Amino acid sequence: MRVSVPNIPQSLVSTASTPQIPAAEAIDNLSTFLAAGNVTLLTGAGVSVDSGIRAYRGRDGRYMNPNYKPIFYHELIDETERGHAFRQRYWLRSYLGYPSVRDALPNTTHCALSALQYSNIAPRLITQNVDGLHHKALSLVPTNPVQVQESILELHGTLHRVRCKHGHLVDRDTFQEWLSTANPQWKEFAEEIERTGTQPRTNPDGDVAIEHLGVSYNTFVVPDCPSCLRENRTNNVHKPDLVFFGESITDHVRQRSYADIEKADRILLMGTTLATYSAFRLLKHALELEKPVMMVNVGPSRADGLKVQKLDISSGTIIRQAVTNALGSRALEDPVIRKLLSSGISKPPSLDDDDRYPRAAG
Template sequence: MTSPAETDRHAALAAQQLADWLREHPRVFVLTGAGVSTDSGLPNYRGEDGRWQRKPPVTYQAFVGEPATRARYWARSFVGWPAFARARPNAAHTALARWQAHGGPARLVTQNVDGLHQRAGSTEVIDLHGRLDEAVCLDCGARRPREALQDRLAAQNPDWIGLQARTAPDGDADLEGLDFAGFVSPQCERCGGLLKPDVVFFGENVPRARVTAAFEALQQADAMLVVGSSLMVYSGYRFARAAREAGLPLALLNRGVTRADDIATLKLEADCGATLQAALPA
């Protein structure tokens, strides 16, 4: 078992390596993933071996086409939302925001849907997979804050109020073994259409405008840094692959394996928050 002193030495070494690397590459394209937000209490999808730690998430096709699946999603979201809404930026978020304020990357690309980069002070963030704090009607396009739906869900589903469950990624909760048949999913108050959180589900494409903006930012960079992502999802991995195809150095700061380990020029397996706090400008 690793001692605290050994852990500290490892973190200090990783921070020094990253600081040295950053001095050689002043224009860095930064992509972050779920590992950045775990210290904020938001679980990761995958373990350090890169494998799923729970059942795969709902697909877009199932959410839209299956009322039972939609009810299951909204029940889990209703129970998990309070913990998700209470999450606050951690050391990794604040370090990246501070770096940006001191001339760091002009744009930050994240696979996360929690909005914690913005709450920490980062600007010009590309939320590749959207934001969970907003819902959109799939029929008329009307939008509303996700927080506003919580009271409506409570009024329509009083038996689910106060249910305790383990927090799961992306603002839902593990509710295995429960009957979701009676859970009432929210509808658009304007047109009665289907409401969906404004995030990219599996089986759904990332909006082209976000992908284009991210690639434009990559084209302005002289290196790429991945923080807290296994890159197992292609929507993030494609940027790492494009960076290497363009001859750009690629650094990975992540605990465990990533899909880009074989093409990285620097791999640091260390705590994201501690390493960034020590490596980035104060």
């Protein structure tokens, strides 16, 4: 079986990108686009960069490493010894990397987009991200209604749940405890990382590069599912509740994503290159329906050359002021909106953390 990592076509990468736009002009264009309302948002890894989580395909993104070799869905669920080795590698790296994603805080972009959701300017948000930060941003609203949280569609799932091959679902913190119990030596190593602040580079899907430590994966124990044991069967085939390479999104998610595009009057793309087809086809669907589309993203994307208004600028540079302008007096009068527009961190990853050395990634 041959499965490739989706990426931006080289023909787009090699051509000149959209000229960068002055921040004041970008704010004006974006606020005008938003003010008309009924927007569906589609976000990618770029919106989480200011939370300290690297993008997939930016200058230092892991998919820009030509040596990157991810684990595919068919490898992770393989029940042979080879599949077991893949799971040992994946879950050791993910065990060490997950705390950084778990503890990440929403940034100014997440919070400003939550203000758009709360105000009903953008009643629907589709995200390719698996970090849960859009939900964390909405949780800053003390009286946040459940239906607002449910307005977020996680196109590729989430790192915060784990599912066994027989469908038993468990929250990720519980699964981390299972891994700690089964691997006391790695629990001690993880605690040392936390004490010393020497966390290895964490990737946007929650794993870490640890080849340089000279570790062996074959001693890592992936525990059996307790629910399966209660059903008198052993099973240690687990995966996070997200879509792996080579795996398809569910029919429910696909249909919901199309419906979210169809219900909107306009579409805002933010922090995404649209390299994955599950996201790119939503843009295609929007254009087929002749919906106005705006993109806020730095660098080339699969939207380049299509009928899309492109703002080549980082979202964190403009989003607060654009949302403030779009909301008008509500931005000053509504205490919930004021809170959201004053919340969020801005702590992008350090620029000196390179990930270009050869490695076999999980």
